[in-house]
Amino acid sequence: MATASLSITQLSTTSKPCLTRRSIYFISPSYFRSPQLLTSNQHSFAFSKQIKRPLNIISAANLPFDLSPPPIDHDLLDTAISAGAIVSEDGIAKTFNNDDEALDTVDKGTVVVDLSHFGRIRVSGDDRAYFLHNQSTANFDSLLEGQGCDTVFVTPTARTIDIAHAWIMKTAITLVVSPEISRSITEMLKKYIFFADKVEVEDITTRTKFFVLVGPNSNKVISNLNMSDLVGQPYGSHKHYSVNRMPVTVAVGNILSEDGFSLMMAPAAADSVWKALLSQGAIPMGSNAWEKLRILKGKPVPGKELTNEYNVLEAGLWNSISLDKGCYKGQETISRLITYDGIKQRLWGIHLSSPVEPGSPITVEGKKVGKLTSYTATRKNSGHFGLGYIKRSGASEGDTVTVGDNIVGKLTKVPYIAHQRQPKQKAKS
Template sequence: MTTVGVETGSYAEQSVTNDLAISAALSGVAVADLTRFGRIRVTGDDRSQFLHNQTTAKFDSLTEGEGCDTVFVTPTARTIDIAHAWIMKNAIMLLVSPSTGISISEMLQKYIFYADKVEVHDISKQTCFFVLVGPKSNEVMKALKLDDLIGKPYGTHRHYTVDGMPVTIGVGSVLCRDGFSFLLSPSSSRAVWKVLLNLGAIPMDANTWERLRVLQGRPAPGKELTHDFNVLEAGLWDAVSLDKGCYKGQETIARLITYGGVKQKLWGIKLSGAAEPGSSITIVEDGKKVGVLTSYSIGREEGEHLGLGYVKKQVGLGEQVCIGDVLGTLVDVPFLSHPPSVTP
């Protein structure tokens, strides 16, 4: 079921609606239907250790009601996807990107050994997933009388009812640590969606969500998360445990840190105009190629443009670059994290 989306006729009407949703997400409150994302339920006595061994987060230190971001990587630390995980009483729920749900489920099945007490279930069709985004998300939670989650650590989640419908709500909105996420059944989704709209949340469609993703700087599979770039270059340090034991990709990540193997960095790029992803990024002064543009979006306001792109680590914040005839400036974006040791 897809509940999101305001039916509008012309492109101009859609643009106004999209701008309103972006403004709400950045200064008010918006709600997005992420039911198209994948949801994977991992059960069994060995589930925490299993995911601890398969992803970058430290699952063995998490307990029921907590959550985190974690990254699926290849043995050579190339990025597959970011997953948002909730530790529940009898399971761990993973939210993954729309394009990776099936492949990650299959990959996890492949790594279950005979003696492992682990089961992997794709629950995407049995559930829906909404997110509240924006600084006024807390006001919606207060109106729902669910304000006990406000101020709790990222990933904290609890079971509630909204308009009499059961729903699990967690801290964080996938794109940022603020906001809230709602896991619920298809049968209750329409009623809960209506409640959120009645409390002032502005609906955000898939195209506008993609625009917000670029503005926030969250890497996406097939764009920033590919076999061409490793998890540290992708700016996902906050989702990588550097002190846990062996896991897939761990040896490569350790070598990257020890021997300075992080050669490039994902940046936001403030642009003077529209630019095509896949285009080369060059230095203004000498025309030398230093990277590649991976995503592009119009900005928050009319006339603003923003991209994401990988750039050699010698090129730093505020550097002037070109993407074809378009000028750009490297800027920080909220989602990405980098330790001081790899910041130019």
């Protein structure tokens, strides 16, 4: 049997990045319309760790790069099903029947997760940076092409809508957002475009695929695929590559952590990229295990930890917030909360004695101090874990609480919240 070949090329740069307050240059729309994309689907999607593919990578930061649909859409789900995956009606691989193995591998190897159901939004036009600067919490004026950040969309009263992962490209800014809120964020952004604004907002979710790599061996996987120039770069840094003449963007970070990597690509490139990652020892993880990992890591999501009941500081999202960039939606409320120490509750991880339904009250000595927002059984179903908001005066790390009627819980920090860096308070005069 012949060994399939995967050619990964990092496209070379010829011009310098340029950014002003109202202008960040991105990549132009012709690349995905190239006749080079008219490639037939000649590969089967075997999930085999034994297939080795030679890679030859070249850097592409300034070549034309857009996210128009390719002429041929390879169906990754057909491959998943043939490999034994259980796929939901809405096309999400729920499990590869290896959930415990995948969760164990997160600590000692590498997993790859298809998160193509997450939203991707493309914001273009000369005013895109200025626009997002005013609509979310991060300082987009400080970012250059090839960099990235997390930013939070909030209401005028700083209630959290979603955490977005932003990549600053040549002619656009790409946002990765939660799947359940993607459409409403797109509509919200379009609503705030004024007549004179040079901004276009486009949902590109169905025209792209999106994978993440999680685990301590992710650097090795990326290096073996000739993308070692990304290893050690700051969170959000990204580069553009060509896989079999089709564009792929690879970024540092994986939504749950500043470690690992994210990969966005044309659907026609997805089979080659997926097989290349598996060939380097990554194992596939389904969405069921991903949700369990999400809770264990403590990442808040819309509809659970991110609702109108909680503000952005109670969710602990300090890394996504600029405190000195000037006016933006929710800025006044955030400033008051910080100035007057108005953060009344915070998000905790909770080790639980038994299963319990999200929404259950959390009490201490019979007094309600909070609410459980997420629950999961731990690996191999040997324990129980949840996330919940608790009043600052109600309990602290290591304390015992009661969840629901009689479930015992013990409070613990979770990695996603623990790595958030709260700024030092200015000394009062």
